[in-house]
Amino acid sequence: MNRDACTAFAPASVGNVAVGFDILGFAVDAIGDRVTVTRSREPGVHITGASGVVRDLPKEPNRNTAGRALEALVDLVRPDFGFAVHIEKGIPLGSGLGGSAASAVGAVVAANALLPEALPRLELLLCAMQGEAVASGSRHVDNIAACLFGGLVLTVGIDQPRVKQIPVPVGMCAVIVHPHMSLSTRDARAILKRDVDLSAFVWQTANLAGFISGCYTNDLELIREGLNDVVIEPQRQDLIPGFAAVRRAALAAGALGCSISGAGPTVFAWALREAATAVRAGMVAAFQNCGMDSDHWTVPLPSDGARIVNA
Amino acid sequence: MNRDACTAFAPASVGNVAVGFDILGFAVDAIGDRVTVTRSREPGVHITGASGVVRDLPKEPNRNTAGRALEALVDLVRPDFGFAVHIEKGIPLGSGLGGSAASAVGAVVAANALLPEALPRLELLLCAMQGEAVASGSRHVDNIAACLFGGLVLTVGIDQPRVKQIPVPVGMCAVIVHPHMSLSTRDARAILKRDVDLSAFVWQTANLAGFISGCYTNDLELIREGLNDVVIEPQRQDLIPGFAAVRRAALAAGALGCSISGAGPTVFAWALREAATAVRAGMVAAFQNCGMDSDHWTVPLPSDGARIVNA
Numbered sequence: 001m002n003r004d005a006c007t008a009f010a011p012a013s014v015g016n017v018a019v020g021f022d023i024l025g026f027a028v029d030a031i032g033d034r035v036t037v038t039r040s041r042e043p044g045v046h047i048t049g050a051s052g053v054v055r056d057l058p059k060e061p062n063r064n065t066a067g068r069a070l071e072a073l074v075d076l077v078r079p080d081f082g083f084a085v086h087i088e089k090g091i092p093l094g095s096g097l098g099g100s101a102a103s104a105v106g107a108v109v110a111a112n113a114l115l116p117e118a119l120p121r122l123e124l125l126l127c128a129m130q131g132e133a134v135a136s137g138s139r140h141v142d143n144i145a146a147c148l149f150g151g152l153v154l155t156v157g158i159d160q161p162r163v164k165q166i167p168v169p170v171g172m173c174a175v176i177v178h179p180h181m182s183l184s185t186r187d188a189r190a191i192l193k194r195d196v197d198l199s200a201f202v203w204q205t206a207n208l209a210g211f212i213s214g215c216y217t218n219d220l221e222l223i224r225e226g227l228n229d230v231v232i233e234p235q236r237q238d239l240i241p242g243f244a245a246v247r248r249a250a251l252a253a254g255a256l257g258c259s260i261s262g263a264g265p266t267v268f269a270w271a272l273r274e275a276a277t278a279v280r281a282g283m284v285a286a287f288q289n290c291g292m293d294s295d296h297w298t299v300p301l302p303s304d305g306a307r308i309v310n311a
Numbered sequence: 312m313n314r315d316a317c318t319a320f321a322p323a324s325v326g327n328v329a330v331g332f333d334i335l336g337f338a339v340d341a342i343g344d345r346v347t348v349t350r351s352r353e354p355g356v357h358i359t360g361a362s363g364v365v366r367d368l369p370k371e372p373n374r375n376t377a378g379r380a381l382e383a384l385v386d387l388v389r390p391d392f393g394f395a396v397h398i399e400k401g402i403p404l405g406s407g408l409g410g411s412a413a414s415a416v417g418a419v420v421a422a423n424a425l426l427p428e429a430l431p432r433l434e435l436l437l438c439a440m441q442g443e444a445v446a447s448g449s450r451h452v453d454n455i456a457a458c459l460f461g462g463l464v465l466t467v468g469i470d471q472p473r474v475k476q477i478p479v480p481v482g483m484c485a486v487i488v489h490p491h492m493s494l495s496t497r498d499a500r501a502i503l504k505r506d507v508d509l510s511a512f513v514w515q516t517a518n519l520a521g522f523i524s525g526c527y528t529n530d531l532e533l534i535r536e537g538l539n540d541v542v543i544e545p546q547r548q549d550l551i552p553g554f555a556a557v558r559r560a561a562l563a564a565g566a567l568g569c570s571i572s573g574a575g576p577t578v579f580a581w582a583l584r585e586a587a588t589a590v591r592a593g594m595v596a597a598f599q600n601c602g603m604d605s606d607h608w609t610v611p612l613p614s615d616g617a618r619i620v621n622a
Contacts, residue, residue: 019516020516020520021512021513021516022513022517023513023516023517023520024520154517154520154521154524155517156517156518156520156521156533156536156537157517157536162521162532162533162536164521164524164528164530164533166524192509193509194508194509195506195507195508195509196506196507196508196509196512197505197506197507198503198504198505198506198507201332201507201512201515201542202332202333202334204512204516205330205331205332205334205515205516205519206333206334206465206466206467206468207467208516208519208520209331209334209335209465209467209519209520209523210465210467210473210475212520212523212524213465213475213477213523213527216524216527216528217475217527219475221473222467222473222475225467225468225473226467231512
């Protein structure tokens with residue numbers, strides 16, 4: 001209690017997870033943002049600086065994902081002090097790894113630890129969503145929920161979201177490959193058609209239901225069948241040079257599935273531990289064949305959500 | 312072995328289950344068709360007659376759902392004898408209770424018991440799908456799979472379908488109310504728009520994933536939230552006079568959800584055992600207020616699939 005400053009680590013996350021556009025996400029805590037929030041006498045929210053892989057974040061709180069999320073928290077709680085915020089970015093912007101979500105979540109988790117009475121996580125989720133909307137132009141919650149709660153997370157509803165953690169089969173790993181290019185979430189949303197063909201809708205819902213069901217029952221074949229996005233990926237894959245080859249390489253090396261992380265360009269695969277190294281090597285090589293270097297991480301699932309690291 | 316005749320009971324089923332258009336179904340074995348298949352020296356398939364609630368079924372095998380399903384089985388197995396088929400219909404046609412699926416499933420289950428080597432159920436599923444297509448004009452499998460396997464069933468894929476039985480919370484009942492009118496599945500499919508709005512797609516997928524997840528975890532609130540069809544029901548509800556009032560009555564009496572069974576006009580609700588009587592009474596009264604009498608059944612879930620009843 002009466003802490004003056006708190007630092008939260010908020011992990012990267014993979015949104016959509018192939019078949020859960022805007023509703024599924026999983027945390028990837030091999031990388032993340034560290035957000036330090038300090039009590040200030042001056043009321044309101046103040047961005048004091050940014051460090052790490054991104055340094056030119058907007059300083060105006062309402063244009064900054066962490067700042068906007070904290071403003072939402074201030075509106076809710078009306079504390080008798082203000083928040084000064086420093087963001088150490090570990091997640092590149094425009095990577096499709098939930099960087100804006102992580103800054104928003106890190107900020108509210110750190111600030112929450114400074115409040116006389118901590119808010120429940122669902123309230124933090126709603127505040128962080130306000131922050132995310134600054135970056136993406138839409139109130140989607142898949143990255144926010146995964147980053148905040150950890151694990152593989154389903155979110156149902158936007159105004160009164162319900163968050164459900166879904167189990168992941170033992171031994172499952174996520175392979176994350178980030179090619180050195182960036183895409184704007186806003187742009188990647190803008191190219192999507194406003195309608196889904198009815199037969200693609202049926203196919204996608206079957207895959208989604210099969211994927212969820214497979215996760216609950218350790219049914220790897222059903223997960224393999226389910227991890228196929230027939231609605232969003234076909235529209236976005238041309239934004240990522242080499243995507244088709246990367247996906248082929250992942251599946252050939254034994255991945256259960258491979259798709260775009262969020263709006264891209266990062267690509268993720270699910271693979272059992274014993275196949276993960278070969279899957280990663282195949283994906284990295286395929287990007288290289290297209291002239292693109294990449295960063296990569298392999299994490300066992302489920303991966304933890306945001307947490308206080310320094311109070 | 313060497314039986315000369317066999318009778319199978321094949322239950323009614325509720326297709327779609329609100330959020331699983333063409334992919335989810337559950338068996339309702341309070342009613343069903345009884346199909347008797349007899350070996351005949353004459354090769355091929357012969358419809359000898361129909362009794363029960365429908366008596367004027369087509370006699371040409373390829374225009375009869377049971378006959379067409381058996382023809383598919385004959386094509387697959389090439390037995391050195393033929394099949395004579397009698398269908399005792401318990402399920403009204405055009406009711407939305409999977410009547411054509413039940414006749415097709417009953418036929419292949421009965422015939423399978425006459426084969427020197429029984430086929431696996433997935434092969435029977437594929438044969439029965441051929442029969443169902445005669446009636447509905449589309450190869451959907453939700454009723455077939457529920458009728459054949461029993462319980463709440465998810466089917467992923469059409470050409471090589473995977474069937475997954477999904478658990479249902481203990482104490483759950485289905486209330487089934489069939490107003491005295493009929494609808495053609497073919498017509499009810501024809502009115503559907505060929506596209507789904509992207510935001511409705513996201514909403515529906517969230518509801519579906521929540522429903523499935525709720526079933527695996529006994530999360531009644533998530534099931535309640537999930538059992539909301541925002542894509543198909545709004546397009547079909549006007550085909551059923553009084554539907555909105557029936558649904559309201561069911562929810563007011565404590566149902567977790569209420570929607571159209573298959574293509575309608577039958578309406579189903581899920582409710583815990585203690586609420587089921589009130590739910591049924593509310594639904595029946597609401598149809599009566601619109602001048603429609605109805606039949607009704609209340610069944611504990613899961614309900615059994617097709618089975619040999621007389622060998």
